[in-house]
Amino acid sequence: MVIRRIRIAETGVRFSLGPPTMLKLFGINIADLSLVETLARLNELRLSGGQHLVVTANPEILLEARRHPxxxxxxxxxxxxxxxxxxxxxxxxxxxxxxIKGRVTGVDLVEAIVKDSGKQRYSVFLAGSTEDILNKTTQYFSSKYSNINIVGRYSGLKIKKYETGVSDGETNDLIKKINEVKPDVLLLAFGHPKQELWLVDHLKQLSVKIGMGVGGTFDYLSGSTPRAPRWLRIIGLEWLFRLINEPLRFSRIVDATIVFPAYVLLGIIKKLFHMEQ
Incomplete structure (x- = not known):
């Protein structure tokens, strides 16, 4: 992976909710927020000025971050x-x-963001995936909620491997489409790490306030990929459901269920024996 070194300036935003409790894992601060608190914080970010990258960090993203500084x-x-x-x-x-407040999944957060968009009067743009999936995702939201504000969709950009600093005609077309409608929130489905790298590399060119990578979220919301029943998600066996329904995800599931816990335990052992610098 070739990545240009990037520094994101601190926003200096002060939240009325107060600073959340943080878990520090692999050098990354992860907020302890409920879904309701997350929506409130996103609204404060949106109204604070500036541009903001938001990440829903699952074990795969955290492993990728550990492997690539x-x-x-x-x-x-x-x-x-x-x-x-x-x-x-x-x-x-x-x-x-x-x-202690539980996880905030990308699927749940995206649905909450779109559901909240009409009431809070902000706009949302969907990008990535395929035209069929984006159409079905939009239909899902429209049939379930009466007041949403999706102002645009773009499914044309196909990224197999993204390197920061690289642009092309399709990227420029996507930027143009986004800036024509100036959405408050951009939901980008390129998969990690491409979506985060693309957002950071192009955020200053975009008329958006919040950019968030959403991975395969649209696949689930559109019904194209079945999501594990709620009870399986609660007891932590969503990975087993995915393995049965999506066997090609085997290596990713191994990363999430075996490699990630192993690195966590290794970090704990190092701290116990003062092995870290």
Whole structure:
């Protein structure tokens, strides 16, 4: 992976909610917020001025950040990093910094953002995935909620491997489409790490206030990919459901369920025996 070193300036935003409790994992501060508190914080970011990167950090993203210091710098510099995944919650307890308010998944947060858009009078732009999936996602929201504000969609950009500092005609077309409608929130489905790298590299060119990578969220909301039943998600077995329904995700599931916990335990052992510098 080739990544240009990036520094994201601190925003200096002061939140009326007060600073959240933080779990520090692999050099990244992860906020302990409920879904309701997350929405409130996003609204404060939106109204505070400036531009903000928001990350829902699951074990795969955190592993990618651990393996690639430059990507870790991008995630660590985000305005808000949330705990997405039972593995992150369990890690917080093992490390003695429990995230007690639960995880905020990308799927739940995206649905809450769109649902809230009409009431709070902000606009949302959906990008990435395919035209069919974006259409079905929009139809899902329109059928479920009477007052939403999705102002645009773009499915044309296909990114197999993204390197910061690289642009092309499709990227410029996406930027143009976004800036024509000036959305408050951009939800980008390129998958990690591409979506975060793209956002950080182009945020200053975009007329948006909040940019968030959403991975495969639109696949689930559109019904194109089945989501695990709620009870499986609650007890932490969503990975098993995904393995059965999406066997091609095997290596990613191994990362999330075996490699990630191993690194967490290794970090705990190092701290116990004062092995870290």
């Amino acid at each position: 430059e990507y870790r710098q991008v995630i660590a510099g985000a305005s808000l990093v949330l705990a997405d995944g039972v593995g992150v919650i369990l890690a917080s307890y093992l490390m003695g910094q429990p995230i």
